[in-house]
Amino acid sequence: MSTVKALAKGLKILDQLLESHMRPEEFRRIGVTEVAELLEVNKSSASRLLQTLSSYGYAKKDSEQRGYILGPKMHNAAQTGSQVIFRDLARPFIYQLMKSSGESAHTAIVSQGKALIIDDIESAASLRVAGGIGRLEQLHCTAVGKCLLAFMDLTLPRDLPQQTPRTITSYNKLKFHLEEIRLQGYALDDEENLEGGRCLAAPIYDQSAVVIACIGISGPSVRMTLERLPHYIKLVMDCSRELSLSLGYQGHKP
Amino acid sequence: MSTVKALAKGLKILDQLLESHMRPEEFRRIGVTEVAELLEVNKSSASRLLQTLSSYGYAKKDSEQRGYILGPKMHNAAQTGSQVIFRDLARPFIYQLMKSSGESAHTAIVSQGKALIIDDIESAASLRVAGGIGRLEQLHCTAVGKCLLAFMDLTLPRDLPQQTPRTITSYNKLKFHLEEIRLQGYALDDEENLEGGRCLAAPIYDQSAVVIACIGISGPSVRMTLERLPHYIKLVMDCSRELSLSLGYQGHKP
DNA sequence: TCTAAAATTGCATATCACGCAACACTAAGG
DNA sequence: CCTTAGTGTTGCGTGATATGCAATTTTAGA
Incomplete structure (x- = not known):
């Protein structure tokens, strides 16, 4: 040897x-x-x-x-370890969210300049948005992606590929839209990533009031209609607040 | 270049x-x-x-x-990432434990064949056991070490250096002692590591009922007398149970 | 601005990484 | 159990490359 x-x-x-x-x-x-x-x-x-x-x-x-x-490669290895713990902690919350909303619920974090789905609990409905633990999603046109962009102080991507006719492809329009998301406290993907599909997402804060991830739901537009959105928004935001509190989040300090 | x-x-x-x-x-x-x-x-x-x-x-x-x-070195890097999240989650619990017991409280995990103190909240008392985030402790003669040995299915160390006259240095005696710890649900360091110092520790279970860490308290023997031990044991075990529950632990399945 | 220490780069040579070939190990099928 | 094919390991000699030296560049502190 x-x-x-x-x-x-x-x-x-x-x-x-x-x-x-x-x-x-x-x-x-x-x-x-x-x-x-x-x-x-x-x-x-x-x-x-x-x-x-x-x-x-x-x-x-x-x-x-x-x-x-x-270097960054070792940092990535460290992050993977945290992901596993965090995913397990968030699981009961997104399970409950799936139950109360009737749609697939997932947890996402930033990874490789994209939104990485680290957990995904699919709804029992026959028509649903396809799942995918481990899937990397575009930041600019998905609810989880936009949520992470808005709340995590990430560098805005310059390359904004068109996924559907509704995709935001203008840097300035996206920048403005993210300001709205910050004010609302949640992000909506209104058929920007997938025609016939809508998603909602809200941020997860840790004990030091830093956003580390987000949770969301995805469903077909025929069920997630614009009329029913307020109902879904409430569920997602309640869930994100409860999960944040369980992580030791105590609200923003002035 | x-x-x-x-x-x-x-x-x-x-x-x-x-x-x-x-x-x-x-x-x-x-x-x-x-x-x-x-x-x-x-x-x-x-x-x-x-x-x-x-x-x-x-x-x-x-x-x-x-x-x-x-290999294990990369696993260790991954574990460090998890440690930071876990440390932050456990902090409010050991803070409360320090408050209720009046002694320094800490969180420990296994690392490099030793017990690594990943968090340590010192008591306000003037006479206290010296702290040390990042300190590596012997497994066989500290409460946290024995707790981890007993509940984590680790290989028993063969080398059992004498730290005080009370240190257990016999492999068979230690093995028997760890069985006792498993039955009791907590570990006591009765001046085995430091003369004039006693420590208690109890395991932390995760959602899959696996022990991943332990918490403990350390104090001078003049305060942590044998008469007062039951009081301290109750505090430590209550704290470890609450923290385990917050991690999704649901008790042992048959 | 100057100086000393730290870091980088070009070059020639000593070291060792490499491919080849032989061998050992392992798993699967008859 | 035996055979076979595929995978993994080891010894050896040679040429590719890692190395030390020396010169140069960069950097931080006085």
């Missing part, structure tokens, strides 16, 4: 970056010189190893100070 | 392992032959790269079927 030495060196660096990251009280950036000492190699070798780790997203040159920190 | 090619190859494998891991519906083990095709190298090279990743804990040969999966 043999090891590939260059790879081993890179992984040792990754160990150090991980260790520094996992203990917030002991966080520090790691420099080329420090890595050179750790591996007992020349600084130039250390620099190239760090560059390689960076180019693949496993390390990142800190933008504020000298030194390298853990 | 140049990349270290051998390291780059290893990171590409890690990318694949991560990708497979993050979407449970798309999980699959990755074999040497598949890696060889991905990287366009000979199977022997692929094998050596995977072995190197494995020896550093980033990959793991699956024990049930052929192929490699994401």
Whole structure:
């Protein structure tokens, strides 16, 4: 059994970056010189190893100070762990939402510049919007996507592909629309993503009053009519408030 | 700018392992032959790269079927993400526990073969057991450690260093003692880790009735006397039950 | 602005990653 | 149980590349 030495060196660096990251009280950036000492190699070798780790997203040159920190790929792995816990916590709430609304209910978070459906409880109705745990949805034309855009301070996408005739494809129109969503406290997908389908979504706040996800319902327009919308809006917003409270949310501090 | 090619190859494998891991519906083990095709190298090279990743804990040969999966180090990164959410959820409960008991209260999980304190709310009393978010504690002689050993089906450590004259250093004695803890539903550190200090701990169950953590209190023996222990035990166990319920725990199914 | 320390880059050479081939292991089918 | 095909591992020699050196660039602090 043999090891590939260059790879081993890179992984040792990754160990150090991980260790520094996992203990917030002991966080520090790691420099080329420090890595050179750790591996007992020349600084130039250390620099190239760090560059390689960076180019693949496993390390990142800190933008504020000298030194390298853990890169986005490891952050994504950490986020997946949180997703599983959060999904399980939110499940009873969206189950109840599905029951009270009669439509499919789901939980969504931001991932890879899209809205990732991390849980989805389908309604028993024969005509329903197709489900999809793990599905990535466009941000600009889905209720969950727009909800996340409005409440999470995300960078607005520039590319707004048309999904239906009703899709908002203008950056300025979307920007204005998101302001409305913030005032209303919920987002409506009015056949913007799927013809014949409407969705509603509302944000989930954590204990520090930061939005971390959203929940929503999807259904066919023949059932989710504009006349019945207020009924659905109330259900979704009640559910999102209860889930937020269960996460320790205590309302916005002035 | 140049990349270290051998390291780059290893990171590409890690990318694949991560990708497979993050979407449970798309999980699959990755074999040497598949890696060889991905990287366009000979199977022997692929094998050596995977072995190197494995020896550093980033990959793991699956024990049930052929192929490699994401290794414990990446799991640990994922766990850290969950820790932050869990820590925040548990905080109000241990805060209340500190208030009602008058002693420092903490949350602990298993990490690196030890008990990791992920949150710690110190009592206002002048004489108290020193705190330490991020501290790793021995499993065999602390209340949180013994609690995790008893309820989480961990491998019993063989090395049981003596911390005080009261430390249990016999494997068989510890094994028997853990059976007692399982029956009682809580663990007591009776000056086994620190002379003049006693700790109590109780397990936290999640929605699938699996123990994922524990909470505990620590205080000086002059306050946490044997006569007052039942009072403290009740507080700790009440708190652990409430926190478990808030996580969706519904009691043990037969 | 200057200086010292940290980080990066080009080049030649020493090291080791690589492919080949042989072998070992495993799972499935007869 | 035996056979076969596919998967994974190991030893060896060679050429590709990782490395150290030295020069250069960048950066942060006085």
